[in-house]
Amino acid sequence: MQKVTMADVAKLANVSKSTVSQYLNKRYDYMSEETKKRIARAIEELGYRPNFIARSLKQKSTATIGVIVFNILHMLTTQVLRAIEDVCQERDFHVIVCNTDDNPEKEKKYIEMLRAKQVDGLIVFPTGKNVELYERMTEEQFPLVFVDRMVPDLPVDAVLLDNYQAAKLAVDHLVDSGYERIGIVTPPIVSHVIPRIERIEGFKRAMTERGLPVVEEYIIGAEIPRIKEELNRLFSSDHPPQALFAINDLTLTEVLNFVKETNINIPDDLALISIDDVPFANIYTPRLTTIAQPTFEMGRKAAERLFMKIEQKEAGRHQVLRFSPTLIKRDSVKQQ
Amino acid sequence: MQKVTMADVAKLANVSKSTVSQYLNKRYDYMSEETKKRIARAIEELGYRPNFIARSLKQKSTATIGVIVFNILHMLTTQVLRAIEDVCQERDFHVIVCNTDDNPEKEKKYIEMLRAKQVDGLIVFPTGKNVELYERMTEEQFPLVFVDRMVPDLPVDAVLLDNYQAAKLAVDHLVDSGYERIGIVTPPIVSHVIPRIERIEGFKRAMTERGLPVVEEYIIGAEIPRIKEELNRLFSSDHPPQALFAINDLTLTEVLNFVKETNINIPDDLALISIDDVPFANIYTPRLTTIAQPTFEMGRKAAERLFMKIEQKEAGRHQVLRFSPTLIKRDSVKQQ
């Protein structure tokens, strides 16, 4: 096992530990060529590898950040995470990834353990339920950035989609294409899940702006496994919607399953638009019209904000950064 | 920032650092209730949080492992990773994730930096190109497990799909369904990418076993962006295949793009089967017949093997664990 330490190198090279340390940190201002060579040789000979942990203890920086997400299996998360890792890679930082499954207990445990492990900063997809904990971190000026969700009234940097605009994009595209009876499909509507709230609110506003009524019946909010039956119920009523807006990939999948089982034809019988540009949008028949989130930009930005805070320990006023969604017109919404 | 150390707690509680340390490690064999209470109170009062880095230095264990993958964006990877993280979560370990993009330089840098950070073990989707480095690790008995790929002749634990069986499952299902002219679609065939080699070899063997000729022309091996043109060429020839076997999700996507553009009907004009049970397999029309890898079991197993090595520093003979694929019959292959 690895037992070679700096002291061993120092002994073999006939210099002090300090000198070896200087050498490794390239502080050669006053170091003879001869000494450098001897140290280099000793390192080579012993196969010495510095212990980063020891250095971290003294320097109070681990070059490691934590990223706490709901579930890496979710595509948005994976993409954001990849972008974060890319930024870290450029800076020789490493990323610890944790899945909370949207469980506040797990979130709390992870945050505390990662801080105990002295990570230099944290990017969190927050459950939104550990407000005291978030507060404590901001008070201590611990580098922290939220992604996807935010917590109202808390001075924490956050990187989010402009959900109002996303909903507006969906509604406008449908209305422009001649649809009026538009339904929305979402997971259960709970107040601390900001994107959900904003998307629904954005949907309502956009409908109103276009002079259309918001039909409560057309708002399907249910646990994912129960969405199909709700859709069944709605579509066996007298006046089912002519178009559906799925607020994320999970609900989109349910709608797709539903239309498959019921032989509803898209886009002839029903127009469909969704947030999240799923990987099969282009392959599916018909090709799916979607609203894409700039996931990589969001991840990159989150990482960059975090590094600003890590580097200057004081980034001034906090910011909530809103990213613009992009409408990708394909074939699941057709001009009526 | 966090400046409270064990010494502060000790001072406030009027005991020595050692006693506080014992307390935190629950070694109360001989500790008065009174002392325990005083320490607990001091910790509470100061808001003391142990510094895990300091502990790691002394204990030579960081409760952190590294997982080095090609790209978390790849679904197989994400799923394996999630399973690994679950196992780690149970043991209060953390996971550092790194993307190599199949680049040996990056792989080398990551392995070296993670070892410098004293991770307790490494799970690697190896590029296969850093043989010396892998060898050094095994010589030093450093806990290491490979996933997805392996390196021949190297005594490293590996968790892999039974690729021969997967190919056989595909061929047998097609042949049983009445197909004879079967093509295979793969990324470029390079010798160090074991799954690729094994799947193609398995395909050839299975064909021979069923008394069918292996037509070289039907083996499409090209970079992903060039696959479509190869398919175009093949399908404008006199005798195109009646069925296609895509060896992974990437090639499947290309085939799907190809059929979409050329209006080839699946399964009527062409049968299709692939390895990797993509998330849209069930939604696509027709529903896709696939061969699933037990990704979660594989991730779990990889983590468990790694922990065996971490815990007993000596796990005896190395093992290459082969996981069985599962044929999921859906509608992209139909009885002729």
Added chain:
DNA sequence: GCTGTTTACTAAATCGATTTAGTAATGGAA
């Protein structure tokens, strides 16, 4: 010849824990 600066290094303290060896006080057995 004396002082001051530059060069090339080193000793020792430090980071924040864990751990080992040891001590003082008490109680019980011979």
Added chain:
DNA sequence: TTCCATTACTAAATCGATTTAGTAAACAGC
């Protein structure tokens, strides 16, 4: 009364680096 065991703690060494303050030698300037 003496000796040993048990209880309840502590001092100091340690993990493997970094960093600060300092020293000795060589050289330059007046």
